[in-house]
Amino acid sequence: xxxxxxxxxxxxxxxxxxxxxxxxxxxxxxxxxxxxxxxxxxxxxxxxxxxxxxxxxxxxxxxxxxxxxxxxxxxxxxxxxxxxxxxxxxxxxxxxxxxxxxxxxxxxxxxxxxxxxxxxxxxxxxxxxxxxxxxxxxxxxxxxxxxxxxxxxxxxxxxxxxxxxxxxxxxxxxxxxxxxxxxxxxxxxxxxxxxxxxxxxxxxxxxxxxxxxxxxxxxxxxxxx
Numbered sequence: 350x351x352x353x354x355x356x357x358x359x360x361x362x363x364x365x366x367x368x369x370x371x372x373x374x375x376x377x378x379x380x381x382x383x384x385x386x387x388x389x390x391x392x393x394x395x396x397x398x399x400x401x402x403x404x405x406x407x408x409x410x411x412x413x414x415x416x417x418x419x420x421x422x423x424x425x426x427x428x429x430x431x432x433x434x435x436x437x438x439x440x441x442x443x444x445x446x447x448x449x450x451x452x453x454x455x456x457x458x459x460x461x462x463x464x465x466x467x468x469x470x471x472x473x474x475x476x477x478x479x480x481x482x483x484x485x486x487x488x489x490x491x492x493x494x495x496x497x498x499x500x501x502x503x504x505x506x507x508x509x510x511x512x513x514x515x516x517x518x519x520x521x522x523x524x525x526x527x528x529x530x531x532x533x534x535x536x537x538x539x540x541x542x543x544x545x546x547x548x549x550x551x552x553x554x555x556x557x558x559x560x561x562x563x564x565x566x567x568x569x570x571x572x573x574x
Contacts, residue, residue: 351421351474351494351511353554354449355379355463355565356387359470366443366473366519368396375400379564380450382557383420389478389492390443392523405493406481407432413481413489422477424497424512424537428530433493436477437527443473443519444494448565450554451506461554462506463565464547466513466540473519475512475537495537502542513540 358377359365368390381387381403389401404418419432427433448465466472478492495512503510514522518536521528528536548567553559 351449351496351509352383353557354381354446354474354494354511356381356445357447357470362445362471363398365471366390366396366398366445368398377562378560379562380554380557380560383418385557388445389476389490390445390473390523391440391478396523399490401478401490401492403494404491405432405477405479406489406491408479408481410481418491419493421496421509422493423509424475424495424533427477427495427533433477436479440478441522442476442478442492443514443523444476444492445471446474446511447471449511450550451503451510453506453549460549461552462547463550463554463567464503464506464510464545465565467544467546473514473516473522475514475522497537498539500539500542500545502545502547503539506547510539512537515540 356378358375375388383404386400386402388398391397391399404420406413406418410416422433427437447470448463450461450463452459452461475495476492478490481489496509497512499508499510522536550564550568554564
């Protein structure tokens with residue numbers, strides 16, 4: 350599962366994701382939560398950075414208040430689920446992130462951990478998006494984050510993790526036809542644990558209203574099993 354993540358905006362964010370006309374002015378967020386607006390990268394004539402709400406609302410929904418708005422979608426069942434299979438054809442996206450949070454149960458407490466890549470301040474999570482139109486024909490773009498089995502680092506915290514894309518797979522996820530089943534397994538598989546780090550952070554992250562750099566500062570050490 351992925352229920353919170355961060356995005357530290359770097360100066361060359363547009364260059365990093367080959368966005369030739371990026372929507373600049375976005376700022377770093379250290380505690381992105383469901384229902385909030387965040388930047389997502391899509392492919393039309395070229396790569397574009399679009400602000401979307403986290404929590405998918407399919408275009409065919411009549412009343413979003415009465416519909417599920419999934420924040421996550423399992424990589425293993427994307428092609429089988431009616432809500433997601435159609436989006437695989439033309440509504441794949443990249444979700445820029447710098448890290449994500451998971452909670453480890455220790456007795457009666459749940460300790461938040463911040464997980465990130467050792468190299469590079471920004472990476473891409475595989476996602477799907479859709480655009481729902483209200484009664485006034487106003488567009489509401491939304492997205493969901495794809496999850497996969499946890500790697501050795503994340504497994505002590507949770508059995509799922511975001512489907513972090515290797516840099517060479519980002520364009521394949523955005524471009525062209527639906528990846529084959531074998532490609533999907535490879536592209537959306539667990540990211541190598543040796544290239545990641547995790548450590549406990551302040552419980553202030555439990556509140557979606559908290560959003561400052563101190564949230565990602567370590568308060569201890571963490572050893573994977």
